Amino acid sequence: MSYKKYNWEVIAEDYNSMFLRNYIWVNCFFRYKELFNAPRPLLGIIYNKGNIKYITDLKTWGKTHEHFKKKVLKYPKFIERIIDITDANGKKMSDWTEKSIFKTNLKKLSGTQLAELLRRFAELQEKQSAHGVVLPILDFQGFSFIEQSLKDFLKKHVSKGDYQEYYTVFTSPTKNSFAQDQDLDLLRLMAKYFDNHALMSDLKTKEFSYLEKSYPNFCADLKKHTKKYCWVYFVYDGPEYMEDDFIVFIRDYLEKGIMPSVEIEKHKIERKDLIVKQRKYVDLLKPNKFDLEILKLAGKIIWGKPRRKDYESKSYFHAKKLMKEIGRRLYLSLDQAKSTPFNMIDDGLIHNKKIDTELINSIKSFNVCVPNDNGSVSVLIGKEAKQFSESIVQKTKKNKMQLHPKVIKGDCACAGNSVGTVKVINRSEDMKKMNYGDILVSSATSPSIIPAMKKASAIITDEGGLTCHASIVSREMNIPCVIGTKIVTKVLKDGDRVEVNATNGIVKKLIE
Numbered sequence: 001m002s003y004k005k006y007n008w009e010v011i012a013e014d015y016n017s018m019f020l021r022n023y024i025w026v027n028c029f030f031r032y033k034e035l036f037n038a039p040r041p042l043l044g045i046i047y048n049k050g051n052i053k054y055i056t057d058l059k060t061w062g063k064t065h066e067h068f069k070k071k072v073l074k075y076p077k078f079i080e081r082i083i084d085i086t087d088a089n090g091k092k093m094s095d096w097t098e099k100s101i102f103k104t105n106l107k108k109l110s111g112t113q114l115a116e117l118l119r120r121f122a123e124l125q126e127k128q129s130a131h132g133v134v135l136p137i138l139d140f141q142g143f144s145f146i147e148q149s150l151k152d153f154l155k156k157h158v159s160k161g162d163y164q165e166y167y168t169v170f171t172s173p174t175k176n177s178f179a180q181d182q183d184l185d186l187l188r189l190m191a192k193y194f195d196n197h198a199l200m201s202d203l204k205t206k207e208f209s210y211l212e213k214s215y216p217n218f219c220a221d222l223k224k225h226t227k228k229y230c231w232v233y234f235v236y237d238g239p240e241y242m243e244d245d246f247i248v249f250i251r252d253y254l255e256k257g258i259m260p261s262v263e264i265e266k267h268k269i270e271r272k273d274l275i276v277k278q279r280k281y282v283d284l285l286k287p288n289k290f291d292l293e294i295l296k297l298a299g300k301i302i303w304g305k306p307r308r309k310d311y312e313s314k315s316y317f318h319a320k321k322l323m324k325e326i327g328r329r330l331y332l333s334l335d336q337a338k339s340t341p342f343n344m345i346d347d348g349l350i351h352n353k354k355i356d357t358e359l360i361n362s363i364k365s366f367n368v369c370v371p372n373d374n375g376s377v378s379v380l381i382g383k384e385a386k387q388f389s390e391s392i393v394q395k396t397k398k399n400k401m402q403l404h405p406k407v408i409k410g411d412c413a414c415a416g417n418s419v420g421t422v423k424v425i426n427r428s429e430d431m432k433k434m435n436y437g438d439i440l441v442s443s444a445t446s447p448s449i450i451p452a453m454k455k456a457s458a459i460i461t462d463e464g465g466l467t468c469h470a471s472i473v474s475r476e477m478n479i480p481c482v483i484g485t486k487i488v489t490k491v492l493k494d495g496d497r498v499e500v501n502a503t504n505g506i507v508k509k510l511i512e
Contacts, residue, residue: 001378003370006042006057008392012463013443014052015427019339019363020323021236021316022047024122026369026377028129035130038067041137044370046389050427055370055392065140072138072145076293079135079146083304086131090311093124097318106325111349114326118345121319125312132308135301139465146301147466149294157285164415164503169277170295171466172475173303178310179447180476182229183249184264189225190250191260193218203250208243222246231317232310233447237338240317245451252454255436298466305467313447330355339364341379408485408492408507410460413471415503416480418458419510422496424489425452439498443489445470453477458500460488460507482507 017025022045032038041064046053072078101117109117138145150170158166176184193199199215212219222243230240253260278299287295320334327337330348332355337345340360347353359381368380368388380388420439425431431452434440440456442449444463453459456479461470464483474481480502482488488507492498497510 002373003378008055010053011056012054016235016237016448017052018237022369024125025129026371028126030375031130039063046368048366064137068138076290079297082131082134086308089128090308094311094314097315101322102318115346115349144465146297150298153291171298172274173299174275175303177306178232182232187260187264189221204254231314233450234313234317235448236316248451301467302472306472336360408488410482410485410505412502412505413481413483414474418480418500420457422492424494425449441488441492462489
């Protein structure tokens with residue numbers, strides 16, 4: 001197959017993404033010609049027991065980058081248009097999956113109808129991902145188009161002493177994320193019952209099953225909250241949040257001594273102050289047309305990227321019901337159904353063919369999805385997947401990196417300082433080892449580890465730029481954060497003591 005002729009290398013790592021999503025994501029780049037009249041970047045995914053590596057041929061990425069870069073320089077509003085389209089498409093997609101999948105009695109549908117629903121779901125996700133990846137493609141080999149343009153402009157027009165203030169103001173969104181909406185609504189719920197001291201005390205130690213008997217009104221409201229926001233941290237593979245998960249969030253507020261009504265008012269004031277400052281600084285800086293677009297876009301991109309992913313998350317939460325029904329009819333578990341190629345699902349649902357569960361289990365454990373020039377995606381398993389993966393990983397490791405530095409350097413996502421004990425957290429199952437005040441170290445954070453992030457006194461990641469999850473969430477939580485170190489998970493381990501100077505992007509390992 002044609003994928004063999006390309007020069008693949010690893011560009012990023014992630015977690016919590018199963019075969020169904022990976023296959024759809026790799027397919028999305030075949031849409032670049034029809035959607036943008038742009039050359040197609042070659043991207044694939046290596047999946048190994050929950051860990052994924054994004055791979056690409058950087059030469060093809062570079063061609064697509066140049067195409068979009070020329071378009072942005074000629075028409076600066078192109079990026080804003082992409083964000084707006086992605087937001088609109090995301091809402092349409094999640095509305096459709098809610099109506100056509102989540103609120104539909106799937107048991108009454110034929111096998112053909114279920115297969116058609118899955119194809120339509122994949123089509124909507126592909127278009128959403130295709131638009132969403134335009135922004136990362138504009139960031140190429142260490143150069144972040146919006147971030148670097150903003151930095152260059154501010155360094156030219158703002159003093160060193162004011163730089164961090166201006167950078168923070170322009171890169172702060174003026175609209176809430178879905179996660180912020182959830183936080184504020186939970187604070188409102190908490191404020192409603194805050195005078196009930198017995199309840200507040202029991203929330204620190206008791207589970208929902210106990211609370212439901214003693215505080216029925218509170219628990220009824222919490223159930224409504226859970227129904228509304230259970231999908232927010234689902235990502236692609238869940239699980240969805242339940243009442244006990246949101247109680248953990250309330251417990252976190254109580255642990256930190258947060259007064260809910262004060263916190264809500266603080267958010268309102270900070271948002272108003274931010275809007276005033278942005279207008280004031282624009283008037284002071286007097287940017288030209290291009291730089292004005294960059295100043296306006298910086299915060300909008302930080303809002304737009306997680307919003308796009310949140311809509312995807314919501315739709316994957318809805319699709320869980322579809323995959324359960326497909327699994328039920330084909331005598332597969334949910335995980336097996338999410339690891340079954342579309343052609344096999346068609347064979348089973350429409351043509352009543354026997355499903356090869358041994359093949360599916362192999363895919364579920366370890367697979368590689370790579371695109372070909374003819375519009376197909378090759379799914380490698382077993383020995384073939386292992387050989388391909390090892391050759392790519394070894395090639396990527398040839399990039400020189402210092403694995404035992406005295407100082408680890410990255411970029412500041414949220415300013416501040418902290419000293420603490422390292423806990424490496426990449427997946428939800430890692431969170432049980434996280435204590436309040438620990439330093440959270442991760443390859444790349446995701447919504448699935450939010451409870452651990454709330455406990456952290458600082459966050460450090462391998463991956464990341466202005467719009468990465470760690471950058472966005474650390475600011476929302478006001479937690480010092482260093483991103484883009486490349487090597488922190490290879491250098492630090494659980495129990496290490498470190499000093500974090502996030503303002504300067506520096507992490508020092510302490511010797512005790």
